[in-house]
Amino acid sequence: MTSSRNGYDVVVVGGGHNGLVAAAYLARAGLTTLVLERLARPGGAELASPLPGAVVADLELDVPPGRAHAPLPDLANDLVRAVAPTLLQPLPLERDVRAQVDPDTWRDFVTTPLGVTLESRYADDAERGLVAAAALDGMFASVHDESLVANRGLLYRLLAEGTGGTDGVADVLARSAAGAGAEILTSAGVSAIRGDDDGAEVSWHDGMSQHTVSARHVLSNVAPWVLQILLGGDEDPATKPEGAQLRVDLRVDRLPALRSGADPEAAFADGLVVGSGYAELQAAYDDAAAGRVPSVLPGRVRGRGDTITYLASHTPARLFEADPPGAKDLAVASALTTLDRYLAEPIRDRVVQLEARTPQDVEHDLAMPGGHRFHGDLEWPWAPNRARLDTPAQQWGVQTDLGSVLVCGAGSRRGGAVAGLGGHSAAHAVLASR
Ligand SMILES: Cc1cc2nc3c(=O)[nH]c(=O)nc-3n(C[C@H](O)[C@H](O)[C@H](O)COP(=O)(O)OP(=O)(O)OC[C@H]3O[C@@H](n4cnc5c(N)ncnc54)[C@H](O)[C@@H]3O)c2cc1C
Incomplete structure (x- = not known):
């Protein structure tokens, strides 16, 4: 099947839940939007975590209430309180988050390997294990890993609590996007993206023939590692993410x-x-x-x-x-x-x-x-103090080296572990750039 036009405001590469969130926002804002999904149905990988309540409300999604995560002992509440209100906004700077957080919390949860913190705060093996398992979910790492990836996993797990709307959400999102006017083509595997800062061409194959459309903005719902290949780069085994589930x-x-x-x-x-x-x-x-x-x-x-x-x-x-x-x-x-x-x-x-x-x-x-279910390692949900934040894409943590191509999936800065954030961020970056 082919698209109805030759050019779109936005082409979304991949119809996972994040791509659908982005498409729904953008189509509702009146942008011509095409979603290209390689599989026979949209939705991507299973999604068990709830979408943020504000996304459910914005997109008027009719989804059942979310399943709660198993409760964790009280942890890093001030850090969670400082970050949670920023998730649906442009990235805060690290120093602005830090200013709102008790210095002991910052030291124990942001700069010290989580294992050290758990061993100093809890004597009980089961309690330590409960937190460590939640932090490491989906990743292959030790809580002592100096990269602090387990700390980031824990923070996202805490941030994902208290949101609403869950199973079957992909179908609801696809209906929402299509209802707002987005075109969703399935069995459409994208093979190449060529572009510059002002626009790009996207080529895909539908099993019978090759098609190409142009777009002012391309949103990549595929992992950054895959995106590099679609942009003409090599398959680099050294940087390939490794899943663990x-x-x-x-x-x-x-x-x-x-x-x-x-x-x-x-x-x-x-x-x-x-x-x-x-x-x-x-x-x-x-x-x-x-x-x-x-x-x-x-x-x-x-x-x-x-x-x-x-x-x-x-x-x-x-x-x-x-x-x-x-x-x-x-x-x-x-x-x-x-x-x-x-x-x-x-x-x-x-x-x-x-x-x-x-x-x-x-x-x-x-x-x-x-x-890798997060498309790569999780990053902190804030911008480093010296980050360049000149463009909306940089401000929302969805930039690539090309101005016309943004990341809208789990591989965006905040996209990994809170459902829908990648799509929400990319859509808002596009809207802010117009
Ligand atoms: C084993 C496993 C367990 C999980 N457990 C949980 C969980 O407990 N809780 C939770 O919330 N989530 C869970 N997930 C979901 C996961 O963690 C991600 O957060 C989520 O799938 C990311 O969504 P996404 O929309 O960014 O990307 P994806 O779901 O990866 O969607 C990307 C889409 O792009 C498509 N695509 C890829 N290449 C191309 C191409 N060349 N052309 C066109 N389309 C393409 C894919 O088919 C896919 O539909 C799990 C996933 C897995 C695999």
Whole structure:
């Protein structure tokens, strides 16, 4: 299928939830907008976290209320209070956020590896583990990592609380964007973007033939690493993100009974955090870093009716390189054994069907490089004090080296871990530049 015009105000490359958020905002503002999605349906990767309430309201989305995250102990409240109101605004400067935060909080959560902070603040392994597991969700890192990526993970996890609207949101967003006049083409894999600061051409293939359209603005919902290739760069293995999640989907004849005696429907709906004591997390990290599938696989397990999904951490793509089927079988076995520790009956007795996806499988299905669910490492949700903030794209943290091409997905500065922020930021940068 081809587009209705040869030129658009905006072409969005990729119809993940962020691309759809951007398209909905821009079409509502009256811009001619085309979304090109490689797969047969829009929506991208699964989205379990709620969209910010303001996005739901702005786009008049009819979505059910969000599922709450498992509660964490009180942490860094002043930091969260300082950052939360800025998320739907241009980036604040680091020094302006810092000025609102207690110096001890800043030191412990922004400049000291999270592991050091957890060990000094909590004596209890389970409490430390609860926070560490939330911080590391979706990443392969240690809480002691000097890059502070776990600190950033924790901050985004805390920022994602208290927002609304969740499952099935991709369809609602697609309807919202299309209802406002955006064109959404599926089975349209973009192969090249050529442009300068004032505009760009986007080429895609629909399985039958090649098409090209021009655009004043191109918004990239694909990962920055993929965008570089679409812009004519090389596939650079050294900078390729590495995802860390094994996903196991189980169909069961019924939800298994729990060792705690809790009602399985309620407990699986809330989600179980398994294998995630602090020492267990570190052991799993050490195993995986040494190239071994961890024997206890930390994970989040949700279930409803006859389905259970296990999202395991510390299963980086590198584990599945040498022997993909063998390592996958080993990791699935480890996940099921870990889950069994919480059950009153073996999960294998309940399983009717099992499907597992490694980071490589996610990459294959969704073109997320390395299967990395955040499209790359998370960045702080503020601009460095000396950052250049001359253009709206820089002010919103969505810039690339080309003025006409912006990032609108998880790979934008604040796009990774709070749903919809990448799309919201890019759309506002486009609107501010007009
Ligand atoms: C295993 C796993 C677990 C997850 N768990 C959670 C969770 O618990 N909570 C949560 O909120 N989110 C979760 N997610 C979602 C994820 O974390 C991201 O935040 C989210 O998918 C990013 O959305 P996006 O719109 O930026 O990008 P994506 O969802 O990656 O969308 C990008 C889109 O671009 C398309 N595309 C790629 N290449 C091209 C091309 N060349 N041409 C055209 N289209 C292209 C893709 O098909 C895709 O539709 C999970 C994802 C995975 C894989």
